[in-house]
Amino acid sequence: MPGWPRTVGGVEVENPLWLAPLAGITFGSFRRFHRMLGAGLVHTEMVSALGLKYKGRKTKELLHGGEGEEPCVLQLFGANAEDIARGAEIALEIKSFAALEVNMACPMPKVTKKGSGSKLMENPQEAAEMMRLLKAFGLPVWAKVRIMPPNAAERTADFCERLFSGGADFIFVHGRTPAQRYEGTASREAVAEVARLYPGRIGGSGDCYRPEDFSCYLEMGCAAVLAARGVLRDAFLVPRTLKLMGAEVPEEFCDPSPEAQTKILLELGGSIYNTEGGPLALTIARRMLGALFKGFAGASQLRRAGAMTKSWPEMEELLRNWRKIDFSEAAQNEDM
Incomplete structure (x- = not known):
């Protein structure tokens, strides 16, 4: 700069x-x-x-x-x-x-x-x-x-x-x-x-x-x-x-793809999990859902699914595999 x-x-x-x-x-x-x-x-x-x-x-x-x-x-x-x-x-x-x-x-x-x-x-x-x-x-x-x-x-x-x-x-x-x-x-x-x-x-x-x-x-x-x-x-x-x-x-960092958004939350949550512990990793990951997952079909459904997780390993599993979840119906509803 x-x-x-x-x-x-x-x-x-x-x-x-x-x-x-x-x-x-x-x-x-x-x-x-x-x-x-x-x-x-x-x-x-x-x-x-x-x-x-x-x-x-x-x-x-x-x-x-x-x-x-x-x-x-x-x-x-x-x-x-x-x-x-x-x-x-x-x-x-x-x-x-x-x-x-x-x-x-x-x-x-x-x-x-x-x-x-x-x-x-x-x-x-x-x-x-x-x-x-x-x-x-x-x-x-x-x-x-x-x-x-x-x-x-x-x-x-x-x-x-x-x-x-x-x-x-x-x-x-x-x-x-x-x-x-x-x-x-x-x-x-x-x-x-x-x-x-x-x-x-x-x-x-x-x-x-x-x-x-x-x-x-x-x-x-x-x-x-x-x-x-x-x-x-x-x-x-x-x-x-x-x-x-x-x-x-x-x-x-400026126009992140869904994959980039997912990667960033995985890195942040994993870092917290390894240094500050699992409960805080889950708390912060839940709080960051709305700050990260935006601008792509199914984002709101992914945010809701993440909010329902009960541990960081469960959240991590969701983030690593969310592409396998069919959000097409949710995306159609969001567009209506």
């Missing part, structure tokens, strides 16, 4: 389309999957700093990954700077990361009631202290925030200024307020206003479901854009967007 790779936020990346942290989704196999599809950078799930501090086994498992996912950014959440720093220290003993990021955007009560996530935007001094303590690890320090009403762009920019003064290298701005949670529409205009104040230091987030959505954020001044829930609707959203932006992308 013209002008890339490039260093953004202190990290060299191949392109500005990055996989967002997604709870229960962006574990190691899923990160490698989207790096293979072309995402320029990936994130861990949102990891509890306290969980790491108190040696939580499940929390540490969120860090697991492997070759093929780099660059990968660790996203932590916590209510105070000391916990965040301790969590980062423990995480870095387990695995290396391209950057350290603090989530100051999650609006869910189970996170905010403890002073974490978007609640930190009410405590800019502590938020800036997190940035300052994380700088001691010698890695780029990032944050993710939401827009703050009223006068969203102005208040959000003020908060970002506090973070930059504390040592932040890069900040994602999600275009919804904490009160909106995930409802309504993300304000790209508010994000763009902040991005124009800090050229090259702001990433955009919110409502990216089509290639044009990513392009819009970039054209409005964002240095990078996060792919989040959109990749759960269209598994090929990132490569389609890269192609729109002028990158060379394998055709099977």
Whole structure:
């Protein structure tokens, strides 16, 4: 892609389309999957700093990954700077990361009631202290925030200024307020206003479901854009967007045949099965059915058949042999 790779936020990346942290989704196999599809950078799930501090086994498992996912950014959440720093220290003993990021955007009560996530935007001094303590690890320090009403762009920019003064290298701005949670529409205009104040230091987030959505954020001044829930609707959203932006992308990632779609889900499910286990492989495969099987006769029937499977080996058997199933009647019904 013209002008890339490039260093953004202190990290060299191949392109500005990055996989967002997604709870229960962006574990190691899923990160490698989207790096293979072309995402320029990936994130861990949102990891509890306290969980790491108190040696939580499940929390540490969120860090697991492997070759093929780099660059990968660790996203932590916590209510105070000391916990965040301790969590980062423990995480870095387990695995290396391209950057350290603090989530100051999650609006869910189970996170905010403890002073974490978007609640930190009410405590800019502590938020800036997190940035300052994380700088001691010698890695780029990032944050993710939401827009703050009223006068969203102005208040959000003020908060970002506090973070930059504390040592932040890069900040994602999600275009919804904490009160909106995930409802309504993300304000790209508010994000763009902040991005124009800090050229090259702001990433955009919110409502990216089509290639044009990513392009819009970039054209409005964002240095990078996060792919989040959109990749759960269209598994090929990132490569389609890269192609729109002028990158060379394998055709099977942009206009995949039924066989290519099947192969990709088999590879993803098999990777999850071998590393994260059978139950998660089945869960993710079921979730990805609608994001993959599109555009060919019998696709909806195949999706329904996959949703009925009860184990990954059963799902794998279906995917390897679905061509032997007669979907002609179903296809005729779909065309009516």
